[in-house]
Amino acid sequence: MRSWWGWGTVDQAISDAECVQLAGQLPGLPDTPLPVPDPADLDLPRPRTQPPASLASLCSASDADRASHAYGKAYRDVVRALHRNLPNPPDVVAYPRNERETEALIDWAADAGVAVVPYGGGSSVVGGVEYRGERPWLSLDLSRMDQVLDVDATSRAIRVQAGTLGPALEDQLRPHRLTMRHFPQSFEFSSVGGWLATRAGGHYATLHTHIDDFVASLRVLTPSGVSESLRVPASGAGPSPDRFFLGSEGILGVITEAWLRVQDRPAHKASRSVSFPSFADGLTAMRAIVQAGLYPANCRLLDAGEAALSGASADGASVLVLGFESAHVPVAAQLDVAIDFARQHGGTPAEPSANDDSAVGSWRSAFLRMPYLRDGIARMSAIVETFETACTWDRAEELYASVRDDVGAAVQRVTGAPGMINCRVTHVYSDGPAPYFTVIAPGRRGSEMAMWDEIKQAASESLLRNRATITHHHAVGRDHAAAYERQRPDPFATALRHAKTALDPAGVMNPGVLGI
Ligand SMILES: Cc1cc2nc3c(=O)[nH]c(=O)nc-3n(C[C@H](O)[C@H](O)[C@H](O)COP(=O)(O)OP(=O)(O)OC[C@H]3O[C@@H](n4cnc5c(N)ncnc54)[C@H](O)[C@@H]3O)c2cc1C
Secondary structure, eight states: OBOSSSSSBGGGSOOHHHHHHHHTTSTTOOSSOOOOOOGGGSOOOOOSOOOOHHHHTTEEOOHHHHHHTSOOSSHHHHHHHHTTOOSSOOSEEEOOSSHHHHHHHHHHHHHHTOEEEEESSOOOSSSTTOOOSSSOEEEEEOTTOOOEEEEETTTTEEEEETTOBHHHHHHHHGGGTEEOOOOOTTGGGOBHHHHHHHTOBOSOOSSSOBGGGGEEEEEEEETTEEEEOOOOSOOOSSSOHHHHHTTOTTSSOEEEEEEEEOEEOOOEEEEEEEEESSHHHHHHHHHHHHHTTOOOSEEEEEOHHHHHHHTSOSSSOEEEEEEEEESSSOOHHHHHHHHHHHHHTTOEEOOOOSSSOHHHHHHHHHHHHHHHHHHHHHHTTEEEEEEEOOOOHHHHHHHHHHHHHHHHHHHHHHHSSOOEEEEEEEEEETTEEEEEEEEEEEOOTTOHHHHHHHHHHHHHHHHHHTTOOSOSSSOOTTTTHHHHHHHSOHHHHHHHHHHHHHHOTTOOBSTTGGGO
């Protein structure tokens, strides 16, 4: 059973005793975890609208459905749910089974002035699935549209419905010996449509990073009609319709289907970790590896704090986790070349082992367990959240130092304690890295969200000042809209507003997202 307030499934959530144990590492927190409320006890405001009888069977206004669709899964969402702070849940949650039913729901909403918020897996961390305006609103849950509809094994492409979650997608590809290999950390509980609408980043460090790279064609249901692009391997015919809808976060319509490029399943894998005396040395080694034209599937640099937290190293070293894979050719030689580059920049490789080396293994299990741990320490009123960015190599070291200084000062000011500000580089390009920061600090019960918002403001200002993107893969949503407006070119913003008006004349599609 899915958790209505936190990450994943109820049976995987950490126990009260484990919450208390975790909190022991941060002084000054309460002794007991916040209790998890039952949706029936939330006293939600009454629904302000209801769908016509013809759509009623697709819709729910139960407390459980409305509460679980009120927010995404950011720290501030978890904290608000735990504090029973749900003043504006959706009035209706709808579960269409196909495009025809989706269209009928959007038509009704446009006529009735009801805002429509598409909901894939609901794992947004930027306020993407939460409406903050005055209108009644409909959460359009696409989870019943979860099928792979076509497999073109010759061209290695699939046609898939938008509501398909990561594991269901891979399950349907396995009999064909195919795989997408798009693995965001939220893979288990995020959908194809959500990935496309937010331009998600998988855990591949190079080459296949963003979902954009997998897209062959999109089918989008806008309030003004269906847009379907021609499926071709490449095209130079004008601006790309796919690029236009990728990252549109539901403001232009609902992505209902996509043709996506898939891959043969990998048969060859090799991985190893390398320790560096400093984060800067690790960055230089990463740059050398990627600029030499090597494309590791995994190339993550953990700073000393992150390495200690994930169990990859306890001696103050930074750790580079390297992994290569291929369906067709052995990759051990590529790993050896990458390790040579790392050695030239002061790296010390771990001893090779028959399996994954232990640092790689412990990092991977910590990665998947992390969201459950986050929820556990959030229940103890700690502040625990992440933010991510990308910049060019010439600014990377300065960005790292500057963000840690700025956010460190904000954490000290807001919480009275230094807290932890850790960083890992999750993706790497020939012209720059994508650093990902984690902040952990003691919060005050009842003020956690306000405290985080102030720290986040400092983080965003630091990114803007350092000319780094406000988001590399977490999307814009409502939370990043103001910073996004400061980074996007004005003529582009004008064009986007006009496009929105043309495709969604009633202005019902996810109002407020992307600052539109
Ligand atoms: C623990 C955790 C780990 C995460 N790790 C990653 C990561 O590694 N990489 C990454 O990129 N992100 C990550 N995220 C963020 C999130 O998972 C991504 O943004 C993901 O792509 C959202 O997919 P979803 O199906 O959950 O979309 P939702 O959260 O349901 O929706 C996200 C946005 O897209 C819109 N939308 C959803 N479906 C459609 C559709 N079919 N048509 C039009 N609009 C639509 C929604 O209205 C909303 O604005 C993480 C989040 C959490 C909580």
